[in-house]
Amino acid sequence: MRLVVTGREGQVVSSLVERARTHPDVEVVTLGRPELDLAKPETIERALVATRPDLVVSAAAYTAVDQAEDEPDLAFAVNGIGAGHVAAAAARIGAPVIHLSTDYVFDGSGEGAYVEEDEPAPRSVYGASKLAGEQAVAKANPRHLILRTAWVYSPFGRNFVKTMLRLAADRDELAVVADQWGNPTSALDIADAILHVAAMLHGNKDFASYGVYHLAGTGETNWSGFARHILDTSQAFGGPYARVRDIATVDYPTKAQRPANSRLARTKFTSEFGWTAPEWRESTKEVVRRLLIGETRQTLTA
Template sequence: MVLGTTGQVGDALMRAAWPVGVALTGLSRPAIDMARPETIDAAIAAHAPDLVVNATAYTAVDKAESEREAVFAVNRDGPARLAARCAGRGAALIHLSTDYVFDGSKPTPYTEDDPVCPISVYGASKEAGEAGVRAALPRHVILRTSWVYAAHGANFVKTMLRLGRERDELGVVADQTGAPTAAADIAAAIARIAQRVAQAPQDAAWGTYHFTGAGATTWHGFADRIFQRLEAAEGRRPRLRAITTADYPTPARRPANSRLDCARVRSAFGVETPAWEDSLDRVLDLLLAPATQPSP
């Protein structure tokens, strides 16, 4: 059972190549709403899943700073209740989390064993959600990821394409580092993990893992790659200025280093982490494809 099918990862999960024999059920609001516990109870009771993938979250990072109660209801209380209901049903849970559980001060990629220290309301709510899942359900996989984008939904890639077509010059932050991660790659990783869990549930390597695109860049480098492709497709490329985090203040603080070490998920589940540039090119192939011309 996939929760959050209207989001970037949820949509990708419904399109993913699942193992033969999987009966996939997808739910989104109002059928499932992490802020309404009764919908969680009803969904588990009605569908009796063997495995739940929670791709729902309150992800408006800046808005979260002024809506603490709402964001904790969705990102902390909802997952904790979901995990408890999965435990009662005997189901396993794959729960998505984020690089924002770290403060970004470490100079090298974060491992799963590094201490968490969120610096935003959103990050604190996601860290609390992780803790709730761990406390309620031993049979869980928490998968942290970063800088998610897709051809579906709202994200940095689509925003840059829009602004690149509208403006002649853009300033983009160049002192935050991370790994852009395609929603389709996350979905493929989850399908792989689910297959391993189904094949040997008693021996499954439950716990917390990291999964992102391979390699790293800055938001400035990310934008530059997007504009290279925009220029090739449409002959349009805005001037790109490197700015600092201080030059672009936001309500929520962001980690300066969002890099996540993904060795553990590769070792435990055989999950590959594609190069972020290759995955971005595949999404841009869709977003920059010429519109289909009507037949004469």
């Protein structure tokens, strides 16, 4: 089975490349600029046709949440229009598409975990552009899985775990927001889930349960709780440590508004695909371990 993934350096893309090494029946092909540029639709179909995918993973995106407030046209071109062109190209060559989306499509005002049927209401340009992408993907390719995830981290790229470890190396105390809640999600787990689902789709041409699913780590916390676990784990491995001081969102202003509640209900995904993400503390522990003593130590400064 050949999975063609848009993007070359993202957390999920890097995780898929790594995890696929233990799946001898899976070939992962990554496509990025200049061969495939989501901001240049004319490149998309040509690149996908040339790679002959059995399934397309639409992972590339404009992810600079705050910068998107100043670059809305680019954010929508990549996350909305570009994602739609990827799905359309996949449809024309007869391949299903797995598209990655985000908790930011919700406004965060709900009290419980969001289910797939809840009405999206993004509060940021980034969230609105990702919602536009969901709509474009669904319209362009009936064989689509839209996977909303949240608070993604990994041994690769830039993310919250690596930021906390880097800051703790120079500071005794870190101020972290305590009134935003969500599900920390390892990109390694996302990759495992995608590989699991891809195998199911490849073996079942009559699969009929396409649509939107929530895919996130098991359990919930706030950002300060996430930070404490990261740093407690780091200390246990002999890595950097700092105290964490709770602050409110208003004390850490950003250009883009973040949802206060990013919790995603994962029941639908588990029920349909028989796969559940590990508890977030365990997945975080493994990533911290790798960053401190494993093969990706050098990426801490990335």
